[in-house]
Amino acid sequence: MSFLGDLDVDRGYLVGYGSVSNKLLVFPGSSGSTVGPYVIYSLAKKSLAPAAMIVKNPDTLLITGCVLSNIPMVIASDWVGLAETLKECTRARCYGKLLSSEGVLIVE
Amino acid sequence: MYLSSIEERIINGEFGSAKALALKVIVKVGESLGAQELITINHAHVSGISYLNIGDSGIEFIEDVVASGGSVEVFTSANPYMVISDYLGKKHADQTIEKQLRIINSLNKIGVKFYTCAPYNVRPPRFGEHLAWAESNAVLYANTVLGALSNKEGGPLALLAGIVGRTYKSGVHILSNRKPKVLINSAGVNESEVGFLGLMIGELVGERIPYISGLKFRDTYHLKLFLAALGTTSNIPMAVIEEVTPEYKELMRDVSYEEVFNLSYSDIKSYVRRFMREVISGRGLYLIGCPHLSFNELVHVLNRLLSEINNVRGPLDLGSRELWLTTYEGFVSNAVLELVNGLAKYNVKVLPNVCAVVSRLDLLGVDYVVTDSTKACSYISRLSKIPVLVVPTNDLIKMYFTNKLSVDL
Numbered sequence A: 001m002s003f004l005g006d007l008d009v010d011r012g013y014l015v016g017y018g019s020v021s022n023k024l025l026v027f028p029g030s031s032g033s034t035v036g037p038y039v040i041y042s043l044a045k046k047s048l049a050p051a052a053m054i055v056k057n058p059d060t061l062l063i064t065g066c067v068l069s070n071i072p073m074v075i076a077s078d079w080v081g082l083a084e085t086l087k088e089c090t091r092a093r094c095y096g097k098l099l100s101s102e103g104v105l106i107v108e
Numbered sequence B: 001m002y003l004s005s006i007e008e009r010i011i012n013g014e015f016g017s018a019k020a021l022a023l024k025v026i027v028k029v030g031e032s033l034g035a036q037e038l039i040t041i042n043h044a045h046v047s048g049i050s051y052l053n054i055g056d057s058g059i060e061f062i063e064d065v066v067a068s069g070g071s072v073e074v075f076t077s078a079n080p081y082m083v084i085s086d087y088l089g090k091k092h093a094d095q096t097i098e099k100q101l102r103i104i105n106s107l108n109k110i111g112v113k114f115y116t117c118a119p120y121n122v123r124p125p126r127f128g129e130h131l132a133w134a135e136s137n138a139v140l141y142a143n144t145v146l147g148a149l150s151n152k153e154g155g156p157l158a159l160l161a162g163i164v165g166r167t168y169k170s171g172v173h174i175l176s177n178r179k180p181k182v183l184i185n186s187a188g189v190n191e192s193e194v195g196f197l198g199l200m201i202g203e204l205v206g207e208r209i210p211y212i213s214g215l216k217f218r219d220t221y222h223l224k225l226f227l228a229a230l231g232t233t234s235n236i237p238m239a240v241i242e243e244v245t246p247e248y249k250e251l252m253r254d255v256s257y258e259e260v261f262n263l264s265y266s267d268i269k270s271y272v273r274r275f276m277r278e279v280i281s282g283r284g285l286y287l288i289g290c291p292h293l294s295f296n297e298l299v300h301v302l303n304r305l306l307s308e309i310n311n312v313r314g315p316l317d318l319g320s321r322e323l324w325l326t327t328y329e330g331f332v333s334n335a336v337l338e339l340v341n342g343l344a345k346y347n348v349k350v351l352p353n354v355c356a357v358v359s360r361l362d363l364l365g366v367d368y369v370v371t372d373s374t375k376a377c378s379y380i381s382r383l384s385k386i387p388v389l390v391v392p393t394n395d396l397i398k399m400y401f402t403n404k405l406s407v408d409l
Helices: A036-045 A060-069 A079-092 A097-102 B005-011 B017-032 B051-067 B094-110 B136-144 B157-164 B194-205 B220-233 B248-252 B265-273 B295-311 B334-346 B374-383 B393-402
Strands: A024-027 A052-055 A073-075 A104-106 B038-040 B043-046 B075-078 B131-133 B166-168 B182-186 B210-213 B259-263 B284-293 B321-327 B348-352 B368-371 B388-390
Touching: A036 A060, A036 B051, A052 A060, A060 A073, A060 B017, A079 A104, B005 B017, B017 B038, B017 B157, B017 B166, B043 B157, B051 B094, B051 B157, B094 B157, B131 B136, B131 B157, B136 B220, B136 B284, B157 B166, B182 B194, B194 B210, B194 B220, B194 B259, B194 B265, B194 B374, B210 B248, B220 B284, B220 B374, B284 B295, B284 B374, B284 B393, B295 B321, B295 B334, B295 B348, B295 B393, B334 B348, B368 B374, B368 B393, B374 B388
Parallel strands: A024 A052, A024 A104, A052 A073, B043 B075, B043 B131, B182 B210, B182 B259, B284 B321, B284 B368, B321 B348, B368 B388
Antiparallel strands: B038 B166
């Protein structure tokens, strides 16, 4: 996904997927657009940013955006295992307060 | 990551919130890349400052840095911005220009000096000096030609590095990471092909530092055109070039290459033919200065223009074209100003601090571009979606006055 082009910075809406706002955003990585950090920062200031991110391959721009915006980001070393766990969790409705109230957005 | 006591104090906010946040970002990014410590830098160079590139989100961030009291700790320059003057009487929208000026105003407040993509001209780094530069051609030039050390810092990282005077120690800041991984044996090329060869080698190497042998560059200007092209199609911060890179002999010692490319002259020629264009017409922009011209290069081009004007026979109709020479501010010797003023009636403009590539030439009514830079060609055809012809500098100057757009590839 690209933070420039795919994401509507005024609505926190990811084209083809829906709102990212206050969700746990799980995605493989972003294309390294230099604008990415500014877009994440701007979303966060409008309270439209994801609550946290789990990423397979983070790039320096994504990390920059998350640190500037105080968004927790975790690197998934076991991406396949994570996907299975998330599927299991979705079936069993076993996530915590944040996730059950706001949801998880998984971008393949 | 190991932090010194002063760095601990910075991150804990003793020197203000802007420095604390800047260092926090650098530490986190560094940790993700496996860096174990920070290094002090002598010069930061910021990219991505055109409003057309970073938009409203970018303005918001830079203005917040000013509001939080952020100012640079070391010499900091920035890339040129979008063209705010006119092309044949047409300008970018007032609102767009106003937003660009807001960005420049904020960067000035933070302490940024000089707006150029060739910061090596305004403050040439010394051999072995650590830098945090973000512009690809400049990073390639600093590492490859001057033996300075800089990674290609993305997004706001270079600005943040300028604010704390530090960056993370990884990538080509570590001497062992400067060794070439692939070998390029190239046939010699002429002046008109050197930029295309840069694009071609960039596509071949991807993320790997090449050792390039067999090339001779006529002058620094052609070396700049070559490296700018290399940085257009690859992500590498440096190349090792035979007899150009100061420490090329040391860097090649005990090297084993992952891959070897032998580029014959016919390979290069067939690559260049891909860029052959149909005849183009309408309103033309002739562009020299990608990367920005140095003072000496500017004077050389101005003198070439004057002697070409003397060769012109018959009346000149320049109503449908302009020639832009892009450079940085600081060339204001009276002699040069006189040259520039004398060329104004030929629609020749010397534009300091700006960049045609990060402007929207299509919105300015430009129908086609003729340039000597394959980097400019690559980006302008993608961003402004107009046809671009690449010709050697001297041919460009001749074509500008004759308007005969023929090119023999």
